[in-house]
Amino acid sequence: MAVWYRHRQWGGVAIATCLGSGALGAVLLWNAGHGAVAVALLVTELVIAVLFSSLTVEVGDGELRWFFGPGLWRHRVALDAITAIAVVRNRWWHGLGVGIVSGIRFYTVSGLDAVELCAGNDDLRRIGTDDPHGLAAAIRAACASQQRTAQGA
Numbered sequence: 437m438a439v440w441y442r443h444r445q446w447g448g449v450a451i452a453t454c455l456g457s458g459a460l461g462a463v464l465l466w467n468a469g470h471g472a473v474a475v476a477l478l479v480t481e482l483v484i485a486v487l488f489s490s491l492t493v494e495v496g497d498g499e500l501r502w503f504f505g506p507g508l509w510r511h512r513v514a515l516d517a518i519t520a521i522a523v524v525r526n527r528w529w530h531g532l533g534v535g536i537v538s539g540i541r542f543y544t545v546s547g548l549d550a551v552e553l554c555a556g557n558d559d560l561r562r563i564g565t566d567d568p569h570g571l572a573a574a575i576r577a578a579c580a581s582q583q584r585t586a587q588g589a
Contacts, residue, residue, distance in 0.1 A: 439495070439496035439497075440496045440574055440577065441493070441495040441571065441574030442494045442495075442496075443492070443565065443567050444490050444491070444493075445491050445492075445545055445546060445547075445566045445567075446489065446545070447488055447490055447532065447546045449546050450488045450489070450533070450545050450546065453532075454482070454484045455481065455482070455485055457481060458478050459478070459481075461478075462474040462477050465477060486505055486506065487504055487508065488533055488545055489504075490545060491504055491543060491544070491545040491565070492504075496578070498514060498515050498582060499513060499514050499515055500512065500513045500518070500578075502543060504543075504545065511543065513553060513555045513561070514555075516583075517556055518554070518555050518575065518579055519554045520553070520554035521551060521552070521553055523549070523550075523551055523552075523568040523569060524549075524550050524551070525549060525550070526542065526544065526548045526549075526562060526564065528548065531544070532544050533545075539558070539560060540552070540560040540561070542561075543561070543562070543563050544562075544564030546564070546566070547564060548564075549564065549565060549566065549568040550564045550565060551571045551572050553575075
């Protein structure tokens with residue numbers, strides 16, 4: 437697998453939020469006599485913290501790929517399907533993780549910077565990153581290379 441670009445952003449805010457809220461909730465539940473629920477809450481928050489601990493983005497082999505944490509769920513878009521690329525800044529209320537706001541799919545672990553992609557008919561996605569200009573440049577270069585290869589074939 438040829439990879440042009442690979443970058444992992446750690447989600448310090450997501451990890452701290454999960455662990456902090458899990459610990460606080462577990463203590464409150466434990467003190468209220470709900471030990472089993474406290475343990476279940478803490479385990480759930482730990483699993484969420486691991487799943488959303490980072491966001492890795494790769495450009496290569498004719499596609500853009502990204503995944504959270506250990507990569508249980510992987511997302512991908514063919515480079516030839518990308519019609520527009522822009523460096524954007526998300527609003528704080530868009531949140532962290534995966535979500536849809538105003539028809540735009542968001543994938544974020546930390547910060548507000550992102551790269552917005554238009555793929556196909558009104559398929560807008562924003563991939564959060566602490567390297568938005570590097571990611572956008574890598575996607576543009578890979579798309580241009582793929583177009584040159586397709587024209588030469």
